Amino acid sequence: MTILVTGGAGYIGSHMTLELLDAGEKVVVLDDLSTGFRWAVPEEVPLIVGDFGDAALLRDIFARHDVQSIIHFAAKIVVPESVADPLGYYSNNTAKARALLEAAVEAGVKRIIFSSTAAVYGDPEHNPVTEDESLKPVSPYGRSKLMVEWMLEDVSRAHDLAYVALRYFNVAGADPKGRSGQSTPKATHLIKVAVQAALGLRPGMQVFGTDYPTPDGTCLRDYIHVTDLARAHLDALRHLRGGGESLVCNCGYAHGFSVLEVIETVKRVSGVDFPVEFAGRRPGDPAAIVAANDRIRSRLGWTPRHDDLETIVRQALDWERKLAVRNESGA
Ligand SMILES: NC(=O)c1ccc[n+]([C@@H]2O[C@H](COP(=O)([O-])OP(=O)(O)OC[C@H]3O[C@@H](n4cnc5c(N)ncnc54)[C@H](O)[C@@H]3O)[C@@H](O)[C@H]2O)c1
Numbered sequence: 001m002t003i004l005v006t007g008g009a010g011y012i013g014s015h016m017t018l019e020l021l022d023a024g025e026k027v028v029v030l031d032d033l034s035t036g037f038r039w040a041v042p043e044e045v046p047l048i049v050g051d052f053g054d055a056a057l058l059r060d061i062f063a064r065h066d067v068q069s070i071i072h073f074a075a076k077i078v079v080p081e082s083v084a085d086p087l088g089y090y091s092n093n094t095a096k097a098r099a100l101l102e103a104a105v106e107a108g109v110k111r112i113i114f115s116s117t118a119a120v121y122g123d124p125e126h127n128p129v130t131e132d133e134s135l136k137p138v139s140p141y142g143r144s145k146l147m148v149e150w151m152l153e154d155v156s157r158a159h160d161l162a163y164v165a166l167r168y169f170n171v172a173g174a175d176p177k178g179r180s181g182q183s184t185p186k187a188t189h190l191i192k193v194a195v196q197a198a199l200g201l202r203p204g205m206q207v208f209g210t211d212y213p214t215p216d217g218t219c220l221r222d223y224i225h226v227t228d229l230a231r232a233h234l235d236a237l238r239h240l241r242g243g244g245e246s247l248v249c250n251c252g253y254a255h256g257f258s259v260l261e262v263i264e265t266v267k268r269v270s271g272v273d274f275p276v277e278f279a280g281r282r283p284g285d286p287a288a289i290v291a292a293n294d295r296i297r298s299r300l301g302w303t304p305r306h307d308d309l310e311t312i313v314r315q316a317l318d319w320e321r322k323l324a325v326r327n328e329s330g331a
Pocket residue numbers: 006007008009010011012013030031032033034035036037050051052053072073074075076077092096115116117118167168169170171172184
């Protein structure tokens with residue numbers, strides 16, 4: 001039985017592929033390499049370069065490989081880009097997911113795990129936010145993902161296809177064995193930016209907003225280690241294989257760090273006091289968003305192993321150094 005990983009050449013998908021191989025699973029990756037990297041897919045894993053919305057290609061993959069489960073990561077993921085190009089996001093993230101589901105149902109695929117996002121909550125009224133909080137995404141990106149959750153709910157009722165939708169909070173860190181990490185050249189994620197500043201790869205950084213209703217005035221986020229996140233998918237797979245029902249679960253540690261706390265941690269771990277400028281709020285940023293994680297713990301038996309900001313930062317620094325050497329050598 002093979003697992004199809006869409007987006008397996010990207011940041012989270014490449015960690016998932018490693019985790020699946022470590023667990024002895026058979027994997028095939030489908031990725032168009034729009035933001036992913038060929039080198040991020042281990043040599044022993046077949047990489048099909050193509051579009052996950054291409055029905056003919058999907059039919060061919062399902063005919064050649066005994067795919068019983070899909071882990072669907074492939075998507076466009078940049079919130080401001082989604083505001084500028086909503087139709088591009090609804091096409092890539094929503095319409096193509098419909099095509100994937102249609103092909104999966106046609107081929108008799110039994111299980112799908114979907115990368116959803118905390119962005120489906122928008123600016124939540126309560127923290128930690130539970131899965132039952134009202135869903136008010138504020139960006140086309142969040143809406144494009146929420147619509148897929150709704151499709152999954154309907155499709156799973158009508159067909160023999162069970163699903164787990166995992167709502168990721170702020171994904172960070174790198175493979176503890178140093179095999180992969182966040183490699184997107186212009187990534188805007190806080191930890192990536194701070195780590196680049198610490199390594200002198202950028203002159204400094206900005207803090208977006210210091211007047212939020214939080215203890216130090218900067219935004220609070222729940223940073224989850226990418227390997228703990230990948231393991232949540234393994235737990236979801238086990239749940240579905242055991243006949244478990246379809247589920248939506250948050251993925252986070254249930255505690256938050258402020259932007260200033262993250263920057264302070266990067267400075268401490270790296271030993272570099274890089275320049276930080278205080279700037280205005282970034283449009284669309286919720287003040288605080290922290291995951292309630294009771295459901296994923298009780299229903300999937302998930303337990304975090306890397307819930308430590310210093311470890312996350314240290315591994316992000318290690319990966320960024322590796323990446324700098326790789327980029328310098330033109331590999
Ligand atoms: N990074 C985060 O903090 C975060 C938070 C919440 C949710 N997510 C979700 O996790 C998933 C993975 O995100 P990531 O951070 O690894 O991003 P990424 O950009 O590194 O990975 C996405 C991968 O999908 C591929 N892809 C995109 N469109 C495709 C298409 N039409 N056909 C085939 N391949 C395609 C890209 O080439 C890339 O390899 C996404 O669905 C994203 O929405 C990420």
